[in-house]
Amino acid sequence: MRILLLIIITLISFNSLANTPYDWQLGFQEPASPVMRSVLELHDFVLIMMTAITIFVLVLIIYVVIRFRKSANPNPSKRTHNALIEILWTAIPVVILIAMAIPSFKLLYQQDVIPEADMTVKVIGHQWYWEYQYPEQDDISFESYMIPDEDLEEGDVRLLTVDNKLVLPINKNIHVLVTAGDVLHSFAMPSLGVKKDAVPGRLNETWMNIEKIGIYRGQCSELCGTGHGYMPIVIEAVSHEDFAAWVTETKTKLAMNEKNTFAKAKTK
Numbered sequence: 001m002r003i004l005l006l007i008i009i010t011l012i013s014f015n016s017l018a019n020t021p022y023d024w025q026l027g028f029q030e031p032a033s034p035v036m037r038s039v040l041e042l043h044d045f046v047l048i049m050m051t052a053i054t055i056f057v058l059v060l061i062i063y064v065v066i067r068f069r070k071s072a073n074p075n076p077s078k079r080t081h082n083a084l085i086e087i088l089w090t091a092i093p094v095v096i097l098i099a100m101a102i103p104s105f106k107l108l109y110q111q112d113v114i115p116e117a118d119m120t121v122k123v124i125g126h127q128w129y130w131e132y133q134y135p136e137q138d139d140i141s142f143e144s145y146m147i148p149d150e151d152l153e154e155g156d157v158r159l160l161t162v163d164n165k166l167v168l169p170i171n172k173n174i175h176v177l178v179t180a181g182d183v184l185h186s187f188a189m190p191s192l193g194v195k196k197d198a199v200p201g202r203l204n205e206t207w208m209n210i211e212k213i214g215i216y217r218g219q220c221s222e223l224c225g226t227g228h229g230y231m232p233i234v235i236e237a238v239s240h241e242d243f244a245a246w247v248t249e250t251k252t253k254l255a256m257n258e259k260n261t262f263a264k265a266k267t268k
Contacts, residue, residue: 020157020217029191032212032237036193038107046100053096111193114207117175121168125178125185125198125220128227132166137247140254146230159229160217165236169243170210178204186222189233195221210237 021029031037068076122133126143134140144164152161168174178187180198188195189208196206210216220231238246 020160020215031191031193032214032216033192033194033209034211035107035111035208036191038110039193042103042107045103049096049100111206114175114205115173117207118172119169120175120177121166122177122179123166123187123198125180125182125187125224125231127182127225128220128231130166130187130231130233131181132164134247138251140247140250142250142254144234146232157217160219160232160234162232162234165215165234167236167238167243167246168208168210169240170213170237172209172240174208174210176206176208178206183224184222185220185224185231187218187233188221189216189218189235191216191218192235194218197222210235213237213239 028036028040028043031040066072119134119136122135124131124133129146130144132142132144142164144162144166146159147156147161147163149158152158176187176194176196178196178198179202180200182200184200185198186195187198187206192208192210194206194208196204198204214237216235216237218233218235220228220233222228224231
């Protein structure tokens, strides 16, 4: 009973970490964008279908084992065909696949077709850090490095904390351009339903619309060398007013730096 109570309390306490991976996590992180909500809905629908099919097959196997065991059928039937059953076991899987395909195609369309964008951000993967550019905010550009274990402060998440976050406004359609400067990387943000490969010499694109203020964490999801596990992505979603204030503050800091990098401007 104490163990069950401890598990319940632990799960409740993890609600505050909904946008951050936590120990013994089951399932996805809490969705914070329309795309991720659609991903979760499709996942749950397919999971229900798979569970129902598995239970049906298990029940059918148990029935066949009991009903047609040797002691109950000393003289087994020699029947080899049944037209109705053969039609059913062909038609029913087709219907199930169509029922799964329709929402799958809708989700693919939602992910790939970028709506009219309110702003654009460019993400560049490097070994082993990220570079973020804001072409519509006077070309703000800075690098984001993981904070090593010895520099972590209370409340920081190991391997998922950076020196410079990607700051974005909520409730805006954000056009994200993704590329790489050296090898393959992948920009992935589970809570937002975003995962796009960063390919050197190629510009891929995706989009996001963050619905809630908060901190969202992801990682590079493409093996890119020995530092692959040390390329966290941290997005700070803020209100429109706070984003405008951040842009003004950041441009001031960049103006102090001749190399135009926010990471170095912070140290001045």
